[in-house]
Amino acid sequence: MASRIRPLGLALRTLPRTGAVAAARFPSSIATQAAARVAASARRSLSLKSFFTSRRPASESFTSQFEPVLEQADLFHPLSKSPLAPVRAKAEWIVAHGTCPVCKEHAPEEKSKAPKHECPDCGYPTHCSEEHYNMDKEHHKHVCGTLREVNEDEHDLRSGRRMKEFEFPGAQHRDEAINLSNWDTFLYTRGFLSMNSERSMRHVSHVLTYPLTIGSVLHQSSPYQLGKDLTVEGLKSLAALRHTLHPAMIPGITQSQDLRSTATHTVRIFCLGARAESHLPPHIYMQLAYLFPTTAFQIHFVGPDAIPPHTKSKEPHQHVHYEQMTFVYDNSRYESYHAEAGPFNPYYDVFFLFSPGLAHPSTKAMWKPTIPLLLDTKCAIFGTGFDEQDVMNDVNEIEGAGYELDWLMKPRENVFRSLKHEVNMTDVRQSAQCNWGIWGIRGRRYDVKPADE
Template sequence: MGASAKPLLQPDNLFHPLAQSPIPAIREKHVYIAEHGCCPVCQSKPPTYECPDCGYPTHCSEEHYLQDKANHDKVCGWLKETNMDDHDLRSGRRFREFDFPKKQPNENTINLANWDTLLYTRGFPSLVSQHAIHHITKLLTYPLTIGSLLHPLSPYNLKNALTVEGLRSLTALRTTLGEHSQMSTRKDVIFDPIRVFIVGARAEAMLPPHVYSQLAFMFPHSPFHIYFVGPEATPPPGNDSTHLGVSLQMMLRWERKLFHEFYHEVTPFDPYRDVFFLFSPGLGYPFARSLWRPTLELMIQSQCPIFVTAYNQSDMNADVATIEEDHKDTFDWLVKPTENTFRSLKKEINLLDLTETSQANWYVYGIRGKKYEVTFTGE
């Protein structure tokens, strides 16, 4: 938008019933919900009546809306928040929250206690609205979830979800990161990169590449190679290459293959510099379970850390139950299932069930293949 262009919507004009929205894409949401949903009262007619408080089509008539209002009120606030987030994102205003800071000054220490302290100590612009916070955390949840687990100032410790095995495993990675820092003045040393394998990558593979630079800025002396692996690992629009050097520190690579088709290209794995991330993979879904089982077996055999996120508690519970059943006695817990400090703060609504909400990377947990000690008994 040009400097003199006028925003389509002003900050005090972000609430609109979906069917009356000035944004075509939001009007289409009303059509989709009406075509694929049904009134929760009669369970037969399409939900075409829009709640005056949240703007979503929720019931077939005002009569059924009023009859079911006590139930709807439980989610009405979420729906209104999402409605206004969507209008703000398409308002045409200047998004100052996306003016990301560059390198971290040496004299400033980042604080990973929560989003507020992280954004402040990294020097992000002051965020004047909840909508801005929702937008920026939805983008940054992926690199910050990775960084918050690897960083020595991680919010996860032995009092908060981290296990003894987890401390040992992360210490290996942090030792490598520390060596990079200690030897950063040596011009004759070339460091092997920290390799982050994002397996089953989808939306996170399509983020603007500079978003992942925020991970590198947390570790200013360490090179990173990020691999997006999976059939849906598509580069962002405008990037036709499967390899991209974002900076001297950060290399991105996209591989539209199943992990077992690709991993021979990057073996052997090293627990001191390799780590796996699975962002909301849906391990517990019946149709995905058989596909994920051999992939997880390979990752578990590597004995490198594997961190997994989930978008709500039921999703996490299904994943954990599947892992414990399919891979029992082969792994140790590194991070017990817990709420992710750097989850997205923007709520997402299931358009097929408006009572179901989620947040990207809401929960996180970590595992690693068991270490087996070899004992020589002799004779």
């Protein structure tokens, strides 16, 4: 599957705005409330949120809400002629705001004519006319297959079929090993059923990329290894966290004891500038918790777009408890949250920045005061980007700022990136994948003291 992933090196930061901060980052996830909120601006993505109502099995909520409308052999439709209204609306949006690449090439300064012509093979509005389409066919060929895949995936999500791939497994038996080498081994060893097509893998990876990106970095069976991906400093930081996350590793505690009762500390995961990741229903994050059955987690989603799913509340600070996890949603700026959430401890606290856009003009200023605060905690900080260029922009920004830091993980492809492509609707030649790449840093320290017990 990895062979299908390619760095696109494309700037997707010109996407339609959804909010002051959110706008500059990756197009929000299909699986999130963000997608639903974008509907108003006609950036029509399907929302998987409706499939995940509270604790009911996905299939139950699904079948109760939708009548089957499309057969599996009937998933391809030109966007403008789709039987699904949201897909037709998407076509209208692209026509209104999209670009004809041929017009653009001939007169880059002028606004191109509306891309009214739909490619018969992918169904997307791609060019202003059949003539320009034919002139550009050789170029379009390179993206046509991906667009067709996205087209069919969207129709599949709304087809009304029972989405068995979203019926996620519960807790793992303690003796069963989880293999985090890649999506396939994870899904297989965790007992995910009905993962029998690449399309199902795309759907599921798109939802699970956030919890699994976190889990795969922190877990003792991480695919990221010393020398290859991790630096010595990276291993030190992760060893500290794993000391808390895998209490069975503590001498004197055996597997036969009730490990839960020995978990004396809660691991706090801070997702800053949170957006799509905060809109996932809590039970999705249980797939992270199941990797660490003896650990209690707090996940802090901080940022103006950090909003819990299934709520109409506009409270700027909310808590949700779900089994061994507590979710905190806070809309304050990180600088003020930092003081409240401290003190921080590298054994229990870790930061994740999902597609932060550290170098992007519209978010750069927001991150400027945040990064030194994070480095000051000496806790591990991991970041992702939606393609190679996005990752490198963040990395160059960090390196150029002259911070006192150590690299924990050199920038690389994220094993648990979303396999689904997100299309830039203002220029359908561009697409990217959620959490495509990953990197890790930490404020430089010269002395590591064990945590006070």
